Amino acid sequence: MNIENSSVIPDLDFDSPAARRGRKFRALKDKVATVGIGLGGVSVIIAILLIFFYLLYEVIPMFRAAEAQPWQQNGQVVEPYAVPGKGKTLYMAMEEQAEIGLRVTDRGEMLFFSTTSGEVIESIQAALPADTSITSFALVSENSHTFALGLSNGQALVFKHEYKSTYPDGKRVILPTITYPLGKDPISVANVALAQLTVSGNEGSYALIGGNEGNLKAVFISQTENMFTGDVELEQSTTSLPDLGIKIKKMLLMPDLAWLFVAGEGGKMAVVSLRNHDDPTITQVLNASSSKITTFDLLLGGNAILLGNEKGEVSEWFLVRDEQGSWQMTKIRSFDTGTSPVVDLAIEHRRKGFATIDTAGDLRLYNTTANVNVLVQRVADANASMITMAPRANALLIEENGKLKLWHIDNEHPEVSWSSLWGKVWYEGYDKPEYVWQSSAANNDFEPKFSLMPLAFGTLKAAFYAMILATPLAICGAIYTAYFMVPSLRRKVKPFIELMEALPTVILGFLAGLWLAPFMEENLPGIFVTLLMLPLSILAFAFLWAQMPKQIRWLVPDGWDALLLIPVIILATWFSIAISPSLELALFDGNMRHWLTNDLGIAYDQRNAMVIGIAMGFAVIPTIFSITEDAIFAVPKHLSYGSLALGATPWQTLTRVVMPTASPGIFSAVMIGMGRAVGETMIVLMATGNTPIMDANIFEGMRTLAANIAVEMPESEVGSTHFRILFLAAFVLFMFTFVVNTMAEVIRQRLRNKYGSL
Structure with missing residues (x-):
């Protein structure tokens, strides 16, 4: 038999029509994939930029x-x-639409006029007593529309300008009127001409103070409505004020009728307490201005x-x-x-x-x-x-x-x-x-407080305590899983931990706020004992397990002995919680919270940073674990094998070869986990008490930027300062994560360049 003819070498044609069609199809798929991936990346960048510019669009108008x-x-x-x-103008005002103005003159004339043309709409003459003139003017406040005229006979008249809008034939018509909160009859204030006058109060309670230097009288008026006739009855009490010792220029009375402030010649200001209406007292006379008060x-x-x-x-x-x-x-x-x-x-x-x-x-x-x-x-x-x-x-x-x-x-x-x-x-x-931070209140006189510092502090505080719990547990767990755990067990553990990330944070927040927080408050000593007992129990069990005879240790397959820690952890936790009541009774007289508050001066809120540390740490662990585990597992095996072959122990190989090589990925995992903690909303919203305070106390709550946006954005008026400051808070959060991630990427690249040659 001819050996040369025994094997037939096939004639391969790499340029057949089918081969050419295959190459063209592969090239097309490669180009489509390249373009698709490129478009996807560009789209992500464009989306981030659009978010950035939209936030700026809402913030810049401020x-x-x-x-x-x-x-x-x-x-x-x-x-x-x-x-x-x-006559001389004593007072001017405008109504809501700035279409009608009011001018009050020293002749008692109250004129409503068009603010654009000056045309008089209505003129009302104050009913002054005979042979009297106006000697002073006083305003309750601009938003109350209430004012008073002081007369030369020691009496005063109180007025209020109001406006009613009607729409005859679909056209708005504003009707101005003058009303009399204390009636049309003059009110006797002093027995001398009212050279000075001040008035304040609201529905039901008013006060007028008037007179001249050395002869000031205060009239306190209470309004009561007759339940049978509907008539309003006035009850008056008059008190003399002490001599202020200054030449009065103007007086102001606080709305609660408790304090009188007097501006005098030479820049002096006097403060008079009216808390006791029967005995007004001068509490201060101070030099408020270095020149004449205008x-x-x-x-x-x-x-x-x-x-x-x-x-x-x-x-x-x-x-x-x-x-x-x-x-x-x-x-x-x-x-x-x-x-x-x-x-x-x-x-x-x-x-x-x-x-x-x-x-x-x-x-x-x-x-x-x-x-x-x-x-x-x-x-x-x-x-x-x-x-x-x-x-x-x-x-x-x-x-x-x-x-x-x-x-x-x-x-x-x-x-x-x-x-x-x-x-x-x-x-x-x-x-x-x-x-x-206090953005709203029940009245229009409220002073908005828009400090972002408590929110930024709360954001960092929540992230800090969450990362304290999550970072060591996640990294240590990832090290063990990727480096020491047998592949068969790793294939079960890793997906289980990654599955935790799919748990909705609203569920974690619900459990943290309604179950974990009260549980920790009731078992506070047990929680601290648990934090101490768990590591000690694990070390003690590891030591005892190492002393066991080989016949017993070999009963557990190699690499599966970590599962023995599960009952140890459960028993140590149960024991710590079980001894909590006895420990609290013995050391803290039955109430550790009371001991913290009264003996140490540490405030304790049920929903606090410790609850957040546990709940949000639980949410962040899967993120850090998964990325860290992948980074360690991806370290080339020849590096660790070479290290072991040269005589290094597994621990030396881990710390000096594997960890430095995986450090860029580990650092990225920590930064991504921190970004997740900073941006978390529902857990901190439900488990912190949502109080915008600046206190590093682990037993007090906080409010974060993200939680504040979630709470207040639905209630804010579109286009208002509050609305735009919430967008500014979102912009601050965006920039914080952007800066942190940028720095993390720079550091990661440096670590990669440093250890990439291993």
Whole structure:
């Protein structure tokens, strides 16, 4: 047999039509995959950029400067017009739409007029007693619309301007009226002409204080409604005030009728306590200004005073408790102003803001909480005498040389400044500057507190305690699973742990808030004993297991002995919890929480950072474990085999070869886990108590940026400052994760370059 002919070498044709079609199809698939993967990556980048720019789109309007420009109607600038009526202006105001103005004169004339033309809509003459004249004026507050006229016979009249909108034939018509909160009859205040007058109060309780230096009387009025006739009856009590010892320029009465503030000549201010109506007492007389006081007004809410002087300085004052518990009038902040004397000051009706105009005709807009001057603009000549602001703070009426000018104001977000967002702010009613987040309240006089510091602190605090629990457990578990565990057991353990990541966080939050938090509070000593007993029990069992005869140890297949730790962990946990009541009774008199609070001064909240550490750590463990395990398992085997062959122990091989090589992946796992912890919402929302406080105490709660957005975004008004600050919080969270991940990638690349040559 011919050997050469025994084997037939097939004739392979690599250029057949079928082969060519196969190569073209593979090339097409390769190109489609390349383009698809590229488009997917680019799409992810575009999506992230769109999120970034959308957040900026919502945030940027907060930082736009305020603007003032002459009012326009039908595309035409409204020209200045003559002041309606005669006499000196005592008070000006505008209604909600800034369409109708009110001017009160020293002749008792109350004129409602069009703010764009000056046309008088209605004129009402105050019913002054015969042979009397108006000697003083007092305003309760801008938003109350209530004011009083002091008369030369010692009496006073109280008025309130109101506006009603009707829609005949589908067209809005605003009807202005004057009402009498305390009746049409004059109220006797003092037995001398009311050279000075102040009034305050609300439905049911009012007070009027008037007179002159050395002869001030306070009249306290209670309103009661007759349940049978419906008539309102007034009960009055009159008290004499002590001599203040200063020449009075203006008086202000707080809405709670407990304090009287008096501005005097020489920049002096007197503080009088009216808490005891029968015995008013002078608590302070201080030098509030280095020059003549020109404006003296209550800020919205009536708790703070704005004081302006002839040097152009404006400062804010309110009562603060000292170390002895006494109330002291304290200068809180000064505002950046010009050098010209302040002529008049207008208070915003719904925000902690105000406007000033000086003798140079410069208009300045301020916000007290943000301590910022948002606008400086020349709006008048050197003869402006009065300004008033519309309730929506979108219009300003200026009186100058017997004419009125109407200006449009665009000042949407004056509450925002770097100091109000990230610095300590001295809020009304607080004893010192604080970081506070409190975005809403039950009344319109509320001072919004938009400090992001408590939220940023809470975010880092929650992530810190979660990572303390999750990082060592996840990394150590990944090391054992990838390096020491037998493949058959690894194939069961790894998917089981990764399956934990699919558990909805709302379920974890629900269990943490409603079960874990009360359980930990009831068994607090047992929890701490568990943290101590678990590692000791594991070490003790490992030592005992190593001392067992080989015949016993060989009964357990190699690599499966880790399963023996399961009953050890269960028994150690059960034992720790079981001895908790006895331990608490023996060491803490039956109440560890009470001992922490009263003996150590450590506050304890049921939903606290320790609960978060356990619950959120449980949620973060699968993420860190999975990536770390993959990184360690992917270390080339020839590295570890070579190390072992050279005489290194398995532990030396792990710490000096495997771990450095896998360090880029381990670092990425930790950073991704931290990103997950920082962005977690539902667990911290349900298990922290959601209190925006700055305290590192592990037994107190917190509020995170993500949880705050979830809670308050549905309730915020679209386009409001609150709404946009929530977007700013989202932007801060976005930038934090972006910066952390960028730094993590830089470090990961350096680790890869350093250990990639192993």
